[in-house]
Every structure is written in structure tokens, then in C-alpha cells.
Amino acid sequence: MTEPHVPDPSLLAQPIGDPLGEILHLLKLTGTFYCQSRLSAPWGIAIPGFPDVMSFAVVIGGRAWLKVGEDAPFEIQKGDLVLMTHGAPISLYSDPEARLMQLEELPIRKVTELYETLEYGGGGAECSIMYGLVRLDHASAPLLMALLPDVLKIDPWEEEAGSWLQGTLQFIAREARELRPGGETVITRLADVVVIEAIRRWLSRSPDADRGWLKAARDPQVGRTIVAIHREPAADWSVETLAQVAGMSRSGFAARFTGLVGTPAMQYLAEWRMNLARRTLQETALPIAAIAADLGYQSEPAFSRAFKRVFGTTPGQARRVSMENPA
Structure with missing residues (x-):
């Protein structure tokens, strides 16, 4: 005893x-999967849900449609950051009529244990999206996750010119285009910072956070x-x-x-x-x-x-x- x-x-x-x-202050993320995609219309990707894991999408170039769970789809475009907090399945596609393919059926190239790339589509209008799965790595995670909305969407271009979030997303976009040696490490670390910032902004600005x-x-x-x-x-x-x-x-x-x-x-x-x-x-x-x-x-x-x-x-x-x- x-x-x-x-x-x-x-x-x-x-x-x-x-x-x-x-x-x-102790809040941090553990990345479980990141995929950098270069897509050309028509294209559609169905991604399964993952309980207790958040997913995010950063539109690096072009535009796309996003459907979360059973909710109505909405359009996302260059610079948008969308955080899906409750592990629901999602669909990404060039337009609502595009045929959906399961993520695991697509020609994904594994770069590291955590980082993959995907080039896919029919040769039309181009779109580039970074998708990731992350887990909140702190004992407070269940308490916070229970209060977060299902979807957090941030348009950093609404911020003042030259904000650090704009700059960070631009840096991620450049690294994704060029993928220089070590680029996947830079991208995944910056993506974690951006996701944390999305949560912090919701905490500081949403009236729903005061409960x-x-x-x-x-x-x-x-x-x-x-x-x-x-x-x-x-x-x-x-x-x-x-x-x-x-x-x-x-x-x-x-x-x-x-x-x-x-x-x-x-x-x-x-x-x-x-x-x-x-x-x-x-x-x-x-x-x-x-x-x-x-x-x-x-x-x-x-x-x-x-x-x-x-x-x-x-x-x-x-x-x-x-x-x-x-x-």
C-alpha cells in the first residue's frame, strides 16, 4: 500500500x-496520417471515418466540394482550412456529380510511415489538397472534443494581410509543390500547428465555446x-x-x-x-x-x-x- x-x-x-x-498549453497533436494530393477533374474520393481521430483538409490550389457524414456538401477553395472533429466519414470531389472512389483503391505513393502522395483524376481542372488525420495528445482531449463543433472552417484570407496563418499555409503550399528533401517533415509539423490554431480561434471567438x-x-x-x-x-x-x-x-x-x-x-x-x-x-x-x-x-x-x-x-x-x- x-x-x-x-x-x-x-x-x-x-x-x-x-x-x-x-x-x-499542454495541448498537442499526434499525427497519424497525411496525404498530399494533386487532382484533376473529374475526381471523387471517399474517406472512411475514424473514431476518436480528427481529420483536416487544407486546399492548396483550386477548388473542391466536401461532404462530412450525412451533412450537405459545401464548396472549399484555395486557402481554406477545414477541421472535422468527430471522426465522421468524408467525401471530397471535383463536383457533386463526380464518381467516388474509396481512398484505399487509389494510386497512393507512400513516402514515409506517416506521409503519402496521390495523383489522380481525369485531366481537367486541377486541385491540390492536403488531407490528414490527427489525434489530440492530452488527457483533456475527450473533454475538449465533446464540445467542439463537427466542422470548423477557417478562411485565413479574411485575416489582416500578412498574418502568420496566411504565411504558414503559403509555406505549406510551396513545400507541397516542390517536396524538397525533408519537405514531408516540414509539412506535417506545420499542419499540426495550423490545426491547433483552428481550435484556438474557435475557443477565442465562438460563443459556443463558453459552456x-x-x-x-x-x-x-x-x-x-x-x-x-x-x-x-x-x-x-x-x-x-x-x-x-x-x-x-x-x-x-x-x-x-x-x-x-x-x-x-x-x-x-x-x-x-x-x-x-x-x-x-x-x-x-x-x-x-x-x-x-x-x-x-x-x-x-x-x-x-x-x-x-x-x-x-x-x-x-x-x-x-x-x-x-x-x-
Whole structure:
């Protein structure tokens, strides 16, 4: 048995200027697939859905139509960035009448494990699109993903002239056209930055971003406790100690946390620990007992019960599934 980890007393007085900023500071992407395509009309590509993975399309040249899931198709053109957040299948085509081909049936050329190129079409009007699959690589990802709209579309040309986003997309376009040595590495890294920026812009500009967990993270009192939990997930937190961090009474804090987040504080703590645990199980070979101890559980069985309550499966089963189906 491990000894309970007492919360760091400094958290009770430590100033936290921007709780949401601190949470998003750790946000990063893990790219799973990138495809740079050169297409000529007529052409159509059907891309399957991938649960828990976001997809994006950057139009480098020309124009195309995009259909996400069962939604109505819409036109996209040079400079547009579209982020599809919930893993729905998508279709890209030169015009609504074009015949769709499954992505895996097309003449894709593998450049690296993560980067592929595609040249395809009937020889008409040209279009160049970069398509990618990315995964949010942080334990907050499920919380954020649940609040994001299905589709985020950004037109960087609406920004002031010379904005860094315009410049970055222009640089991606140049690298895609020339594909110099190491170009695929440059493109994939820049694409990750652009996707993160799309999410950040939605967070800062959309009224829909001011709800649920995101609204709670912005709250000066509840936001402090969310950051404290994230900084020290293994601490022996209680409603009383979290209320101290918030500078509120126990009852006032409990009601405010539940009202903003949608779940009680101790349930949020347990689910946060389990999100961390699942990521550690998927990405490392650490023994389950060590993961349990690192997250403040005094025994492996207690940890396993908590994990199963949240995910409906045991830690061992979750690890086996991730090994059988690597991202």
C-alpha cells in the first residue's frame, strides 16, 4: 500500500492567471496520417471515418466540394482550412456529380510511415489538397472534443494581410509543390500547428465555446481547482481541500463546480485520473501497479475498479486493445 499524497500547500495560495491557457498549453497533436494530393477533374474520393481521430483538409490550389457524414456538401477553395472533429466519414470531389472512389483503391505513393502522395483524376481542372488525420495528445482531449463543433472552417484570407496563418499555409503550399528533401517533415509539423490554431480561434471567438468544461476552466474560482487537479492528480484531494484552492466554502464550491462542469468535483477528479491512466497504458509499458501508485491509488485492485467504472473495461484489457490496434 502507498501512503496518500497530500496536496502541495503552495497550490492553496499560488496565483493562476489563465486557467484555460494553462490547460491548452499542454495541448498537442499526434499525427497519424497525411496525404498530399494533386487532382484533376473529374475526381471523387471517399474517406472512411475514424473514431476518436480528427481529420483536416487544407486546399492548396483550386477548388473542391466536401461532404462530412450525412451533412450537405459545401464548396472549399484555395486557402481554406477545414477541421472535422468527430471522426465522421468524408467525401471530397471535383463536383457533386463526380464518381467516388474509396481512398484505399487509389494510386497512393507512400513516402514515409506517416506521409503519402496521390495523383489522380481525369485531366481537367486541377486541385491540390492536403488531407490528414490527427489525434489530440492530452488527457483533456475527450473533454475538449465533446464540445467542439463537427466542422470548423477557417478562411485565413479574411485575416489582416500578412498574418502568420496566411504565411504558414503559403509555406505549406510551396513545400507541397516542390517536396524538397525533408519537405514531408516540414509539412506535417506545420499542419499540426495550423490545426491547433483552428481550435484556438474557435475557443477565442465562438460563443459556443463558453459552456460546459470550457466555461468552468475560465471561471476564476473553479478554474483554479481544475488546474490544481491537473497539476497534482495523485494528491489526496477532497471537496474541502479543493474548496480551499477556490477560496470558497465547501457547499458553495461543490454547487458551483457541479453547475459549471456538469459533474461533481470528485467525479471529475476520478475521470481525469482515468484519462491519464488510459493514455499511460496506451503509450508506455509501465506496470499497472506503478500507474496506480502514480495516480494516488493505494492498491492496484482499487485502481482497476475505478478504471472499469469509467471505461467499462479493465486496465489490462485496455492495454491489450491498444497493442492490437496501434494508432
